[in-house]
Amino acid sequence: MVKEKIVEWIETGKVNPGEKIYSENELVQIFGVSRHTVRQAVGDLVHEGLLYREQGAGTFCSHNPKQSKQNQSSSSVIKGKNIGVITTYISDYIFPSIIRGIESYLTTQGYTLTLSCTDNDVEKERQCLQTMLGRNIDGLIVEPTKSSNYNPNINYYLELEQNNIPYLMINQFYSQLMPPHIIMNDEHGGFIATEHLIKLGHEKIIGLFKTDDLQGVHRMQGFIRAFREHGVTFFPEMVITYSTEDVNSKTLKQIEEFFSKDEKPTAIVCYNDQLAVSVLDVLRKLDLKVPEDVSIVGYDDSFLAEATEVKLTTVTHPKMDMGIEAAKWIVSAVENKEVPQSKVYEPELVVRNSTMQLKKTSLI
DSSP, X not given: OXXXXXXXXXXXXXXXXXXBOOOHHHHHHHHTOOHHHHHHHHHHHHHTTSEXXXXXXXXXXXXXXXXXXXXXXXXXXXXXXXXXXXXXXSSSTTHHHHHHHHHHHHHHTTOEEEEEEOTTOHHHHHHHHHHHHHTTOSEEEEOOSSTTSOOTTHHHHHHHHHTTOOEEEEEOOOTTTOOOEEEEXXXXXXXXXXXXXXXXXXXXXXXEEEOSSHHHHHHHHHHHHHHHHHTOOOOGGGEEEEOGGGIIIIIHHHXXXXXXXXXXXXXXXXXXHHHXXXXXXXXXXXXXXXXXXXXXXXXXXOGGXXXXXXXXXXXXXXXXXXXXXXXXXXXXXXXXXXXXOOEEEOOOXXXXXXXXXXXXXXXX
C-alpha cells in the first residue's frame, strides 16, 4: 500500500523528479504503519530506481515511471532521447553525486534517464542489461560489476555494438572489451595515500583493498609501489584483500586480530572512506585513538570523510564532474558528433586530522 501510494504521487506529479518525498516519521503518520514497513517500502523503491537517498538530506524522486513508459512507447518516433544508466549502487556512498551529474546534463539536453543498479552482482547486471535492451535505449552509461573478473555478460555489450548503441564505462571498464571509459588513476591514488604515511615516518602500514573490482587492484598496486620507491620493507601480511560479500565479516575481524598483537601497525590505507569509517569503529572498541595511536587514509573524499569527529585524510574522486563528463560523452555519441576520447582523472590527496607524524614512542 505504501509503495503504491508513493508511486501514485510520482506519476500524478505530486512529487516530481529531484523533489524530496515525506520523511520517515511523516510517512509513518500518514499511513499508520510501523517504521519498519515504511523503511522496507522506501528501500524497495530505491532499489527499483524510483527513489534515491542523499546522506543527511533525505529521500528524493528519481524519475516518473509513467513518463518513462510514454517515452519508451514513442521511442521509435523520438530517437536519441533515452539514455540508460547502470551503476553498482544508486542511493549509497558517492553514487548519488555521480548520478546527479549525469542527470543534470541530460536534462538540459532534453534526454530521459533510465536508472538501474546491480549491487555489484553479475546476475543482476544481466537483468539490468536485458531490461535496457528491451527499452530501446539510445545510449548506455555503465559502471562495471566485479571488473577484475571475467564478465559473463559480455554478449550483451557486443549486442549493443552490433545495434550501433554507444556505451561508456565509468570508474572502471572490462579489459575483455576495452570500451570508451572515464576513470580514475587509481594506481596513483593508492601510491599517494601510502607515500603520505611513509613520509610521516610510518613503516608498519596495513593496506585494505577490495579486489573483485579493478579499482581495488590498482590501488593495491600503488600501495606496493610506494614501499618499493621509498625502500621500506614490505611484508605480505600487511595487505588484506576482500570481496564485495565479505567486507564486514572477514576484513574487520582481521583488523581486530592485527591490533591484538604486540607489534601493532601504526597506519592503515583503506580502499575507500566507507571502509575507513568502519575501521574507525573497530579501533574505538579497542580503545585506540586516531591519529594518536593509528593514522588512517581513506579514498574518494566522500561525505563520510567529514561525518565523524575524526576528519579523514583521503584521496579525491571527481564524482559529479565524472557524471557530467559521462553524460556529455554519451550525448555526443548518440548525436553522431565528435566523440571525446576516454578520460583518466588524476587524484589528489586531501589531508585532514586522521594522520599525523609517527612519534618515537609509537606502538611498535
